[in-house]
Amino acid sequence: MARYRLHHSLGRRAVIRQIHRWAKRHFSDLKRCSHQKLSDALLVALLLSRLVFKHPFPSIWWSILREDRVDLPSSTQAYTRGQRLLERLEAVATPSKSCTEVIVDSMPLPVCRPKRGKRCSFPGARWGYGTQGDVYGYKLHAWVTASGAIVQDLVRPANLHDTTVSDELNRRWPDFGGPRIIGDKGYCCLGYVFPPKSNTRYDTGWRPGRHPRLRKRIETVFSGLVEAQIRSVQTKTLRSLRLRVVLAVLAHHLAQP
Template sequence: MRKLNKSEHCYIVDSMPLEVCKLSRSARSKICKEQNYSLPEKGYCASQSSHYYGYKLHAVCSAQGVIESMDISPASVHDINYLKDIKHQLSDCILLGDKGYLSAEYQLNLFEYHNIRLETPMRTNQHNYREQPYVFKKSRKRIETLFSQLCDQFMIRRNYAKSFEGFKNRILSKITAMTVIQYINIFEFNRNINNLKINIA
């Protein structure tokens, strides 16, 4: 990841739901309940306007679509809490997020202590409302495309794990596989980095 993102100065942060079972089965489900620290929870996905039961994948990717860092949290954890981890991993860069990361306090903290410029779209009822530049809107779609590829081509949302360790390792293996293909595309075959459906041999 470091080699692929070596010269990057712009990153995108977002999250996606990871369901472990249907919401109707959550009360009697035993999936991922072997440890208290990793219990799945009920959460809400704004982009899909639906509630679900499980976890949330938080990720930061570069403008070219390579994941720089990631974490898994219970579904009820708000997106903005992931910014506490980001400030220990990034510095001297622009970080693009959606309205879920809108916070003047976090924005100031990231900039003052780590020189991270957090750019999020403003709410229309905010004082001194300004529309986010088009280039930021366009760049932010990169991580949405990445999540779609993880879902469609790597089936990251299809869960067969019964333990949290198995669930966590499965998610990590999917992301690792995608990153390996990106690496091969760039450094071995000089292909488009995000052409993940083509043969790698």
């Protein structure tokens, strides 16, 4: 994926132009009918611009955009169209490419505050445990390269164990050239590189002088996604949550130097 030096200092219009230039290579820039107000490419560019400027509220950001473009559809219509492009966005965000090694980890995606978990009716959400305590919702499981690129990600219920979802990630393992997978102690099984436990009887491949620095890379990437409001609880369906995740992943790639 091509990368751009996107920053809010460039100005809103300049950032949107750069993202639109990239989006035209993956999405149609033609209107399908006479009453359609936006092409798919321009819609994706406008949705991604919010993540570049780290604005926390999608509806307010869309109102700001409508000050410059009075012919834009409503925010509800825009994000509904964005959900229709979800599968294509996910394919663009995680293309197959050769990697020598990847770091695997997960981060919680709560859909409500823990005290409201019993009353929450979010479809598919489950109770799980994260490093900061109990979480009700989902988890983002991802592969990250040493350079900080997210090459694969999945959103799954929070009650699923990391190794269970990692087996699902491994289905695309040949598409990435069979990379070495580096995890933490939660991925203590054959085929992974992880810190050995006290009762481990074989060499796990973990090297204290190198692998802890690689593990820090995925934590830095996750921190950037959190800063992009990926954990905002303003979502009501799984598709809208997946759209929030894939837009944050795409914005992360485009903003990398």
